Amino acid sequence: MADTETAPAADARPAKSVVYCGQCSLPPEYCEYGGTTQRCADWLLKHHPDLHAKLYSEEAQAAALTQNLSSLSVDAQKRAEKDAQKKAAKASAAESREAEKRASSKVTIKRVERNKRKYVTEVSGLEHFGLDLKKIAKEFGKKFATGSSVTKTPSGGEEITVQGDVSDDIFDWLGEHHEEIPEENIELVEDKKKKGAAAAV
Amino acid sequence: MFKKDVSPGAKSKVKSSAQRAIRAKVLETYPLLAPYIDDILPKKEQLDLVKVPDRVSVYSLNGQPLLWQHMDDKIIPHLKIVQQYPWCFQRVRIDRGGVRFVLSGATLMVPGLTSAGGRLPGDEDAGPEYGNDGKELEAGEVVAVHAEGKEHACMIGILKMGTKEMKEKKKGVAIENGHYAGDGLWKLDLS
Numbered sequence: 001m002a003d004t005e006t007a008p009a010a011d012a013r014p015a016k017s018v019v020y021c022g023q024c025s026l027p028p029e030y031c032e033y034g035g036t037t038q039r040c041a042d043w044l045l046k047h048h049p050d051l052h053a054k055l056y057s058e059e060a061q062a063a064a065l066t067q068n069l070s071s072l073s074v075d076a077q078k079r080a081e082k083d084a085q086k087k088a089a090k091a092s093a094a095e096s097r098e099a100e101k102r103a104s105s106k107v108t109i110k111r112v113e114r115n116k117r118k119y120v121t122e123v124s125g126l127e128h129f130g131l132d133l134k135k136i137a138k139e140f141g142k143k144f145a146t147g148s149s150v151t152k153t154p155s156g157g158e159e160i161t162v163q164g165d166v167s168d169d170i171f172d173w174l175g176e177h178h179e180e181i182p183e184e185n186i187e188l189v190e191d192k193k194k195k196g197a198a199a200a201v
Numbered sequence: 202m203f204k205k206d207v208s209p210g211a212k213s214k215v216k217s218s219a220q221r222a223i224r225a226k227v228l229e230t231y232p233l234l235a236p237y238i239d240d241i242l243p244k245k246e247q248l249d250l251v252k253v254p255d256r257v258s259v260y261s262l263n264g265q266p267l268l269w270q271h272m273d274d275k276i277i278p279h280l281k282i283v284q285q286y287p288w289c290f291q292r293v294r295i296d297r298g299g300v301r302f303v304l305s306g307a308t309l310m311v312p313g314l315t316s317a318g319g320r321l322p323g324d325e326d327a328g329p330e331y332g333n334d335g336k337e338l339e340a341g342e343v344v345a346v347h348a349e350g351k352e353h354a355c356m357i358g359i360l361k362m363g364t365k366e367m368k369e370k371k372k373g374v375a376i377e378n379g380h381y382a383g384d385g386l387w388k389l390d391l392s
């Protein structure tokens with residue numbers, strides 16, 4: 001351990017690159033302990049099919065199972081099983097809560113008359129469906145060649161404000177790119193500013 | 202150590218003199234990291250110090266936790282660094298059955314290391330990876346915990362008992378309060 005000076009790392013072994021699961025954040029070989037194994041497996045199949053084949057092949061799973069059982073006492077097996085069930089139950093409860101929330105969440109696309117025949121389109125509620133507002137705002141700006149940004153709402157939330165009347169285009173775009181938002185959850189509304197009210201914006 | 206989610210406290214910049222001292226400490230504890238230290242802890246980058254509960258200091262770079270230290274204990278890298286440079290750390294291996302417990306934040310018990318699936322220095326089947334050149338590991342040393350049948354380490358922590366004693370007693374606490382994959386530090390995002 002004498003040569004600890006920081007020598008150029010040219011001949012050093014390169015850092016290992018590690019894949020991390022997009023669902024549970026663990027290296028995929030540990031996904032089985034996270035409680036969201038099915039979704040992890042789906043993610044891995046999509047993003048790293050080679051790794052998926054290695055980890056989820058029938059032989060690999062059978063081997064894991066027998067070794068798993070043989071190295072544990074009966075008592076520990078029971079505990080492990082209970083533990084796994086608890087984790088899975090927790091994960092599926094979280095999932096169904098999420099699904100419920102989605103089912104009752106609304107996206108609102110509102111056409112707002114600014115003055116005379118100038119409009120802006122305000123889109124709110126996308127965050128309920130896990131969308132990144134900043135990214136979507138940028139996307140809208142590019143797609144419709146117009147100004148588009150994330151703005152604060154008076155109630156403390158955030159929404160996307162797009163210059164111009166693009167309500168119908170946004171409705172169509174959401175249907176095409178984000179099927180996870182049920183069409184019936186998207187509301188198209190119009191907000192005609194009466195004189196005087198416009199000044200408040 | 203990080204069984205619960207970590208709620209970060211105030212963040213402060215680490216002075217460059219202190220940053221040099223941390224770098225020296227890391228190299229003293231993990232001499233094999235020397236060829237990589239400029240990648241891990243670039244000299245010109247600003248290191249931040251974040252205090253978290255249970256008297257733990259977390260050092261982060263660009264919002265990524267890099268190192269942590271409980272009081273004046275040894276400074277320990279984030280597990281992702283261990284997984285990137287596994288050959289730079291002394292290691293032990295737990296049997297397959299122990300993984301579940303480690304990943305749920307349980308104290309690592311000696312039987313998980315002394316059973317057939319476990320590996321300790323001095324074991325006949327320790328091989329070069331776990332053999333540690335025939336030297337036993339002492340209590341107080343930092344070790345990466347690998348797992349039977351897995352490629353990557355699942356925990357890093359400080360040995361509570363020397364490996365020689367573990368083999369004699371075959372019971373007791375091996376590591377408590379380690380940092381494991383999926384724990385609060387693993388998930389901590391400071392950006």
Ligand SMILES: [Zn+2]
Nearest residue numbers: 021024031040
């Ligand atoms: Zn996963």
